[in-house]
């Protein structure tokens with residue numbers, strides 16, 4: 001089992017470049033299935049485990065996928081008849097595999113996808129995805145761990161109000177509606193930048209999507225979509241993670257490629273804590289000096305504070321001064337990292353959907369386990385300032401969403417190393 005070993009106490013300085021966004025590339029690669037003429041060329045694809053997984057899903061559906069990690073490029077040829085079934089082995093590994101359901105249903109009139117079930121951050125139902133397909137004329141059924149959707153002929157455009165502004169449901173409905181007969185209107189749609197990226201991609205393929213980025217999205221169905229070339233937007237969560245890493249070490253780091261408009265809530269919270277954030281031509285500069293102030297944070301759908309930055313901010317808040325409250329409203333159980341922070345002497349308690357923090361904590365290095373992908377990054381970040389050595393395991397979570405996280409931190413000056421199982425114990429003794 002791989003471990004990341006980090007010794008606290010180094011200040012981060014320099015610059016780091018943000019990759020293409022995981023949460024944009026996954027829906028875009030799934031949506032590439034919609035093209036029946038020509039190939040899709042997707043650029044700025046990050047070399048993540050989740051990208052390998054979605055590529056495997058696409059291949060299993062009878063598409064040709066050629067992946068060039070050196071060029072950060074994936075080429076997809078989905079012109080042959082698609083198969084209709086996404087297997088449990090993929091959906092289990094990565095929940096976003098459910099995003100192939102809309103495209104398959106739109107093209108084949110039938111889709112069968114393994115039920116995703118719960119995961120490390122709580123129960124994640126897909127009722128809003130299915131409600132959308134049903135409104136467009138699909139019949140939904142369940143059996144043997146699968147969900148099936150069937151239509152008689154083309155899906156029909158419909159008006160759909162989402163009970164929650166679900167990112168995945170908005171994406172699945174957008175792709176299904178792209179080839180439907182007539183116009184679909186999604187109300188209370190998710191407004192994340194990744195939704196806008198997906199809408200742009202569908203439009204580049206010849207589709208007609210308007211209003212993405214607002215809470216009403218209008219999709220006029222077309223008969224056919226064609227391959228195109230598309231660049232993935234920068235990863236605002238990776239950018240935010242490095243911003244927090246810079247701030248916690250009292251460093252001075254330029255986050256190249258970060259898009260400030262995608263990160264307003266995070267930037268203003270970090271400024272409220274006393275961190276200096278300035279826009280430069282190449283990205284965002286983060287500088288931190290002196291004592292940080294504790295703040296209150298509540299996660300919300302975009303443009304609110306992102307749940308995917310909650311655990312990293314919790315790490316930062318452990319070094320601030322005063323009482324702070326972090327409230328998670330997006331996922332029902334995204335506090336698994338609290339126990340791990342406590343192993344590092346983090347002073348906090350869970351009360352319902354909130355964590356009350358009395359800071360600063362006297363952070364101490366410890367053996368900790370990543371509980372989800374953002375928690376993995378957050379524990380490493382806490383390790384950057386903890387006294388002594390922190391060892392983080394369960395790194396398969398980290399690899400889902402971060403490219404070379406340890407190497408990028410090391411290049412900024414962190415004392416960090418990733419070691420494989422066979423040499424792990426030996427090397428740890430040397431650190």
Ligand SMILES: CC(=O)N[C@H]1[C@@H](OP(=O)(O)OP(=O)(O)OC[C@H]2O[C@@H](n3ccc(=O)[nH]c3=O)[C@H](O)[C@@H]2O)O[C@H](CO)[C@@H](O)[C@@H]1O
Nearest residue numbers: 023096123124125126127128129164166167168169330331
């Ligand atoms: C691959 C990807 O893009 N993942 C992101 C996406 O996940 P994902 O698309 O799964 O997240 P959703 O926006 O769908 O989920 C938000 C909330 O809505 C609930 N819900 C969702 C669908 C549904 O049919 N019914 C329902 O009740 C969920 O349980 C959750 O409480 O958005 C999340 C919220 O910003 C992020 O944390 C994830 O990183």
Ligand SMILES: C=C(OP(=O)(O)O)C(=O)O
Nearest residue numbers: 023095096308373374401
């Ligand atoms: C929760 C996340 O991703 P996913 O929806 O892919 O599990 C995340 O990126 O933090």
